[in-house]
Amino acid sequence: MRDSGESDLSTILLNWYDRHARIMPWRVPPDRKQAGERPDPYRVWLSEVMLQQTTVAAVRAYFQRFTDRWPTVADLAAAADGDVMGEWAGLGYYARARNLLACARAVVRDHGGVFPANRAGLLELPGIGPYTASAIAAIAYDEPAVVVDGNVERVMARLWRVEEPLPGAKTELTRLAAVLTPVARPGDYAQAVMDLGATICTPRNPACGICPWRDPCRARADGVQATLPRKAEKAAKPVRQGVIWVARRADGAWLAERRAERGLLGGMLGFPGSDWDGAGGAAPLAANWAEVGDVRHTFTHFHLILQVQVTSVAQDAVALRGEFLAPAAFRPADLPTVMRKAFDLANSALAPP
DNA sequence: CACGCGTGGCA
């Protein structure tokens, strides 16, 4: 045991975590850990990937469905691509789902179905970067890895009053996080900082009055906690426009199209459409198309206005693009949100078949 | 290293 001031800080936080740890389906609470229970690396990995840039509230239901359907990494590795992409639909950042499958298959193929038990090994796997490798190593294997996510950056920036804006401050914040990381209970410590950041040291209106680190916090002492961390200004989002064609066949089948593996919504189910450059495009089949309105959707880097065209076609219609999927094979829940919006608009505009 | 990559909640 160290006896430095930094060690005191981590001890204060761990004591707080022992009393206030949030209950999560992928987490082993501190009292059960103390009794010797270990978290399942598969569930830790799955939760960490889902939580990348995503709120706990959004992840919970997805985590439950994934673990119900694929209880082990071997089950997931054996799944069909389309089933995994469909189950991920709505959660966003779909490269995560593609990498999730690639990672599960690599674990089965190259590691005998067992996750590497250290940060360096985890880092080699697809979809596992510096943060996720550290988080799994600390939480699942109690490796004293330095875990730096958005919560840690925010908490460190306030605790030490770091005025340099992100992303430039990242190196300094990582150094400060490393100094605090304890050798004992590094996994609980990592989760404690994240709980602190999510429930007390929040981006807006931090609850400093009940914070276990309120006394040592330099930003709090100077009253500048709400201004930290500083961030570089972001560019304004341009508006892009396009057309999407939704066709229903007489038997109720829908003309769908699997998107390219790479890029926006890569690997997800969708409908034939134009480029999103406002130039229009050619319909995927000759029919009497009707414009039924626009769908508006905002992606990370742009706003999209999608003009929705619909039609009903005969059973012998031939599509130039896409594939007719029978009602049993077409689940609207498999669609990413922007495509789901287009489908809902089209479906409500068409008379029952 | 800067950028592309989703979505839903909230002020």
Add this chain to the structure above:
DNA sequence: TTGCCAAGCGT
């Protein structure tokens, strides 16, 4: 309504 934000990764 609009902008900001959340447990980042790959290129």
